[in-house]
Amino acid sequence: MNVKELAEKANLNLFSGAAGLDRQVTGGYSSDLLSDVMGYASEGQVWITLQKHRNIMAVASLKDLAAIILVKGFEPEPDVLELSEKEGIPVLGTQKQAFEISGEIFNLIK
Amino acid sequence: MYFEYFVEGGDFTNAGYASSQIKKHLKELGVDPSVIKRSVIALYEAEVNIVAHAYRGKIKIFINKNGVKMLLEDEGPGIADVGLAMKKGFSTASEAVREMGFGAGMGLPNINENSDSFNIDTVVGKGTTLEIIINF
Ligand SMILES: Nc1ncnc2c1ncn2[C@@H]1O[C@H](COP(=O)(O)OP(=O)(O)O)[C@@H](O)[C@H]1O
Ligand SMILES: [Mg+2]
Numbered sequence: 001m002n003v004k005e006l007a008e009k010a011n012l013n014l015f016s017g018a019a020g021l022d023r024q025v026t027g028g029y030s031s032d033l034l035s036d037v038m039g040y041a042s043e044g045q046v047w048i049t050l051q052k053h054r055n056i057m058a059v060a061s062l063k064d065l066a067a068i069i070l071v072k073g074f075e076p077e078p079d080v081l082e083l084s085e086k087e088g089i090p091v092l093g094t095q096k097q098a099f100e101i102s103g104e105i106f107n108l109i110k
Numbered sequence: 111m112y113f114e115y116f117v118e119g120g121d122f123t124n125a126g127y128a129s130s131q132i133k134k135h136l137k138e139l140g141v142d143p144s145v146i147k148r149s150v151i152a153l154y155e156a157e158v159n160i161v162a163h164a165y166r167g168k169i170k171i172f173i174n175k176n177g178v179k180m181l182l183e184d185e186g187p188g189i190a191d192v193g194l195a196m197k198k199g200f201s202t203a204s205e206a207v208r209e210m211g212f213g214a215g216m217g218l219p220n221i222n223e224n225s226d227s228f229n230i231d232t233v234v235g236k237g238t239t240l241e242i243i244i245n246f
Pocket of ligand 2: 155158159162213215216217218
């Protein structure tokens with residue numbers, strides 16, 4: 001499944017990075033700690049988090065993540081939008097909290 | 111090959127710049143993806159530690175046919191108890207830094223796990239130098 005299909009199925013809204021919607025999703029990682037994601041997330045995963053500052057884009061890019069999903073209606077800071085466009089890594093959003101959206105995505109891609 | 115980068119303490123906007131550059135260079139050299147991944151993790155954590163904990167620092171990267179050596183020399187408070195600092199979960203990061211999702215106390219352990227050789231040379235009140243080696 002690619003990011004676009006996942007976004008449609010999980011009803012995610014797209015903030016930025018449409019150029020990366022065809023990225024393949026290999027799994028997901030839910031964490032708000034950057035070192036945790038840096039150390040343990042894998043290439044192609046979607047990152048579910050409530051962090052919304054520019055450093056999440058650096059981590060997503062360094063780790064070749066498929067997309068970032070912001071939970072609970074959090075909106076990315078302006079820097080994030082710019083970097084997301086530049087890197088072609090989509091930033092998506094949901095009103096749901098991390099547990100719920102993680103479960104949903106887990107079932108969609110398992 | 112040699113690359114050099116400067117890092118300002120407290121400047122989170124540019125955190126990860128050296129790591130992204132080195133990732134690019136290693137890719138261009140056709141280095142094994144798993145080696146690139148380990149290098150990026152180690153360098154990112156070391157870079158962020160200068161931003162989060164020191165005043166300023168210099169990153170020196172040496173790449174030859176055997177591997178990559180990274181030296182991160184900072185002017186800063188130094189580390190009083192390296193054994194404690196190496197423990198998973200130990201962090202002296204400020205509340206503001208923690209709210210950003212840094213300061214989980216996983217940085218030094220992550221460097222250790224992803225490197226082939228890792229040395230910390232530190233003087234309290236002066237600064238810290240990390241030497242990280244990753245073999246190809
Ligand atoms: N370059 C440095 N200068 C001063 N202290 C440091 C430096 N790097 C690490 N430390 C100390 O070691 C602790 C643990 O580092 P680390 O494992 O990266 O966790 P974190 O950065 O999340 O606190 C830090 O909280 C800090 O007290
Ligand atoms: Mg750290």
